[in-house]
Amino acid sequence: MDNKQHIMDNKHHIMYRENHIMDNENHIMDREHHTVDMEHHIMDNKHHIMDNKHHIMDNENHRMDDKHHIRDNQHHIMDNKHYIMDNGNHIMDNKHHIMDNQHHIMDIKHHIMDNKHHTMDNKHHIMDNEHHIMYR
Numbered sequence: 001m002d003n004k005q006h007i008m009d010n011k012h013h014i015m016y017r018e019n020h021i022m023d024n025e026n027h028i029m030d031r032e033h034h035t036v037d038m039e040h041h042i043m044d045n046k047h048h049i050m051d052n053k054h055h056i057m058d059n060e061n062h063r064m065d066d067k068h069h070i071r072d073n074q075h076h077i078m079d080n081k082h083y084i085m086d087n088g089n090h091i092m093d094n095k096h097h098i099m100d101n102q103h104h105i106m107d108i109k110h111h112i113m114d115n116k117h118h119t120m121d122n123k124h125h126i127m128d129n130e131h132h133i134m135y136r
Helices: 003-134
Strands: none
Touching: none
């Protein structure tokens, strides 16, 4: 084998080695890109987990709000029941006032009746006196 051929072979071998090194570098770069992709994927998952935590917190807050609304509504219902009871008591009081007034009116009517009877008795008494005077 002559020197030229040997030099050519060495050049080809060097080129082959350089290609192999470049392939390795490309492979390393691919791995680095893959690592970055995985890091982004991990970040995305972390954000997704954070979003889910916020959703859970929002749901908890909504549940608490609902509980407070229910409690408020129960208090309103209780207040309304008390208003209805108060109104019932007022109606009863008014009925009693009406009954008292009716009894008072009855008493006045009886008093008028008594006065009429008393007037009648007086008239009869006067008539008796007049007869007594006339027939003496």
